[in-house]
Amino acid sequence: MRTIDPAKREAKRLQILAAAARCFARKGFGQTRTADICAEAGMSSGNLFYYFGSKQDIFAAVVEQDGADTEALFADLAAAEPWDALTRFLDLAIDLAADADYARLTLEISAQAHRDERIAALVSTNDRLVRSGLADLVGRAAEAGRIDPALDPTTTATWLAALVDGLFNRVAVDSEFAPKRERETLKLLVARLLRHQPG
Amino acid sequence: MRTIDPAKREAKRLQILAAAARCFARKGFGQTRTADICAEAGMSSGNLFYYFGSKQDIFAAVVEQDGADTEALFADLAAAEPWDALTRFLDLAIDLAADADYARLTLEISAQAHRDERIAALVSTNDRLVRSGLADLVGRAAEAGRIDPALDPTTTATWLAALVDGLFNRVAVDSEFAPKRERETLKLLVARLLRHQPG
Numbered sequence: 001m002r003t004i005d006p007a008k009r010e011a012k013r014l015q016i017l018a019a020a021a022r023c024f025a026r027k028g029f030g031q032t033r034t035a036d037i038c039a040e041a042g043m044s045s046g047n048l049f050y051y052f053g054s055k056q057d058i059f060a061a062v063v064e065q066d067g068a069d070t071e072a073l074f075a076d077l078a079a080a081e082p083w084d085a086l087t088r089f090l091d092l093a094i095d096l097a098a099d100a101d102y103a104r105l106t107l108e109i110s111a112q113a114h115r116d117e118r119i120a121a122l123v124s125t126n127d128r129l130v131r132s133g134l135a136d137l138v139g140r141a142a143e144a145g146r147i148d149p150a151l152d153p154t155t156t157a158t159w160l161a162a163l164v165d166g167l168f169n170r171v172a173v174d175s176e177f178a179p180k181r182e183r184e185t186l187k188l189l190v191a192r193l194l195r196h197q198p199g
Numbered sequence: 200m201r202t203i204d205p206a207k208r209e210a211k212r213l214q215i216l217a218a219a220a221r222c223f224a225r226k227g228f229g230q231t232r233t234a235d236i237c238a239e240a241g242m243s244s245g246n247l248f249y250y251f252g253s254k255q256d257i258f259a260a261v262v263e264q265d266g267a268d269t270e271a272l273f274a275d276l277a278a279a280e281p282w283d284a285l286t287r288f289l290d291l292a293i294d295l296a297a298d299a300d301y302a303r304l305t306l307e308i309s310a311q312a313h314r315d316e317r318i319a320a321l322v323s324t325n326d327r328l329v330r331s332g333l334a335d336l337v338g339r340a341a342e343a344g345r346i347d348p349a350l351d352p353t354t355t356a357t358w359l360a361a362l363v364d365g366l367f368n369r370v371a372v373d374s375e376f377a378p379k380r381e382r383e384t385l386k387l388l389v390a391r392l393l394r395h396q397p398g
Contacts, residue, residue: 111310114307162368163365165365165368167361169364174330177357185358
């Protein structure tokens, strides 16, 4: 009996998800056919369907993968000095908002969440991961005396998440908004919000 | 020849738009039929089609009306003391985010903008109205010594708009987010961002 190396299997799965994410970002969920994903991933449809049952399943897996990436990010940031970690988070948010495919995929996921309860539940789970990760960083930064100790970590994390949502929405509604040009402004705003104390 | 009183005609048009906005908010654009809008507005389809050519035209008119409301709001705020005006703007944003129909309609408009260039252009026009109105308030508040005079009004207005976008997005992704409970936090955050000087 032929067995598949689990590491190779996972690599193939991630390859399909990356190809699918590009297709969904560029054509939207409705216009993307599984044949497009196969072409982008450079594989046969038989091979694709070995990994995923349907286009719907692939889309859901793309959103789940975004959650897994978020979890890995915050696990990494948990080991860093909390203010540095917050700054790295903001840098990453700017880089992702400036990535045309990622920004369009984010919009497409929001649009699908509006139409599909399974996607809405996944988006909500991912959002909770972001907020709990940020609340942890805010709490640690306050304990370390880097920011206003009177800040409630949960409320502050909610509004930091709102600000990052807003950053992505700016890309959608304002064609002249250039995220990378706004990097220092975003950091300045967050420093003011949190009353950052230079270390 | 029978003529229609222009004031009555405009009142009827606004009545249709309000009914249509409720339908689009509750059922989404795709699921709303013109028959639903007629029922909600309490009028015949012949009467409805006297005012609008299609469901698409009604949706576009709803978005245009939102722009007209925004324009009227900022014309009103232009006469007020600038910090009071900013506070009234934030209060209104909270009230609208807390209005389930309005919050859902906002999401539906974003989703349609993603699929329809005519709606995208209208959304972009409305967003420019918000940003130029806010930039004017920020500039006047700075001149009046109520906020940090070093703030660039255009950049500041962009980020205030981002924060309000984020407020609406919180409603969509987090079922526990209650806008009215966040009213004072939002005002505190904006006061910190702009380094508000109590008058």
